[in-house]
Amino acid sequence: MATVHRWTGLEARALRLALRMSVRSFACHLGVGIRTISKWEKLLASTEPRQDTQAILDTALARADSAAHDRFDAFLSGQIVPLAGLHSGGPLAWEYESWSDDLDRAAVCLSRQDFTFAERLVRRWLGRFELSGLDDKGVYLYARSTALLGDLQRDQGAVLGPLSVQQSYASARWLFDRLGTPRRVAQLDLSLAVIAEMSGRLESAAQQYQSLAGDERLSRRDRARAQLWVGTALSKSGSHGHASRVMVAATKEFEDLEEPEDWSVAHQKLALAHRGAGDLPRALHFIGIARSTAASDTPMQRVRLETAHGHILLSDPATRDDGLNILDKAARMACQFGLSHQLASIEDIRAKEKSA
Template identity: 80%
Template sequence: MATVHHWTGLEARALRLALRMSVRSFAGHLGVGIRTISKWEKLLAATEPRQDTQAILDTALARADAAAHLRFETFLSEVGRAIYAEGAGGPLAWEYESWTDDLDRAVVALSRQDFAFADSLIRRWLGRFNLRSGLDDKGLYLFARSTTLLGDLQRDQGAVLGPLSAQHSYASAKSLFGQLGIPRRVAQLDLSLAVVAEMSGKLEIAAQQYESLAVDDRLSRRDRARARLWVGTALSKDGNYSYASRVMLAATREFEDLAEPEDWSVAHQKLALAHRGAGDLAKALHFIGIARSTAATDAPMQRVRLETAHGHILLSDPATRDDGLTTLDKAARLAGQFGLSHQLASIEGIRAMSEGASAPRRR
């Protein structure tokens, strides 16, 4: 539902039109003089109602029905496009709040792997403005945040490298946050870029980046613990299972101290894979059991990761190989349903490796 952070004559006129009232009837509806409404209509964004009148306008908008809200947003969007086409600059006052709301909705959509909806919310604003739009610092911040979320979407869909990839989006957002002087956001994007390096197979580079970020004061304690966990992930993928397990265990304890159940569960999943790599299937099954029973989210991405890890461990034992293949099939179906191409590729890689290991050797 539409909201206005700060009213000007422009938004007031849009509300009158949305309510389909004349100047006289709108003045009576608000309890203000006709001259006041006429002033708003003449000066538009160049005038602002008094604080008490702003509250009256808030109430009038809140009481309007859904159809009036839709007309209100449409009128303002049309005005915004006209202003943008004339080169008059960045977002109008009302757009900042709508932009922020849409990005918050995009975060939720991404957590559910609803990529189409998240993409529409993000691109609505990246298509509306660009870096030549006269954006002020608030607009640049929202643009950078939008670009970061676009990178998250591209990463989750497996678009890791290239001009239309997570790497490109993260680098662009990092540059903007650096320009704005927000070191915490810059460090978070360094962490995201390290994930991209790991996903693209640059395990040694990723491990080095994670190690540096694990002690970076720009990051929160939780993000530093995540970096420590991901050091272990990169080491495990590179075959250094013993050291990886020790690093992951330290991160797991940190998540427990921080009372972060989701990260704690994920850490056990990664510990399970490290022990599988080391050949200790009893410990691997122990840790994956903890991860599956304590998973703090039912998001498709995490369900696929858990089932993939479980299947990988089961495949490692000839006695449970068939169960492993069944579990991987389940994970593959879910990954395909939600367009998780990187996870699908990982599952196919596990299958291929397992088939190669079980094939009879020729003499």
């Protein structure tokens, strides 16, 4: 295990890098000021921390795991270089791997609606390097990070404003286009169409979905999703019959692709289209299929399913109270997990019910 007889800024910086922390997080970890860390980073071996800080660094090193000790030894022995100018250049080999791993972890956290940890994992890398200093691999990871940040903002309902999902998706799209990755660009086009729909621009969203449903840059599954969302936009604009026909075609495509989660979501969308058309028996039939076959049990999907179910039950005076109770439960879950867009949808349904 590595030991340090006398700490200088050089060893302190090696420890920070070994722990994979930013200057700010390392300062918090040690309980010292950011300016102190910056001074060590600038002066390296020509400066020594104070005696009490030496002990703090000893403790931080002792508590580090074995992998961090290995990285610390490698930094000091020169096996990993450079120690200076890291942030003005690109990531080191182990940082590429850690960055990619963190993005995979962030995607899992996002699927579980653990927004706080997902955002922490994404932003630690977005704030670590200057984009201008990254090579193509680094730019690709930066673009993935930005797109994931957009997914997080979308699920939290941050649709409008300069720090919204629209900006994140547009930035990620520009980076993937710069890298010449057409499938990623098309996926971001699809995500931007979703945001258009969430923002109430239904005609624009339907047109974008229609174009992407036949876009060969996308996978067959993504094209089927675009087709399903054409139906969603049509249903929201009142074209329920046309919407149902489009959705049925997408549902068959998901069945052929053996995509049970998308297949279940398609039945949920079909149920709402039939509710809009006033065919409550078929609406209840399809929402029953969606609820019994849902492949995902995430809070987001539970809220969406229960919101759809409650909305359908509200349409019949005989089941109105049941519908209100289900919407109340969905609203509580939406609040618990910070699903503000879903909560706004529930409030809109309640408001329309009161005014009816």
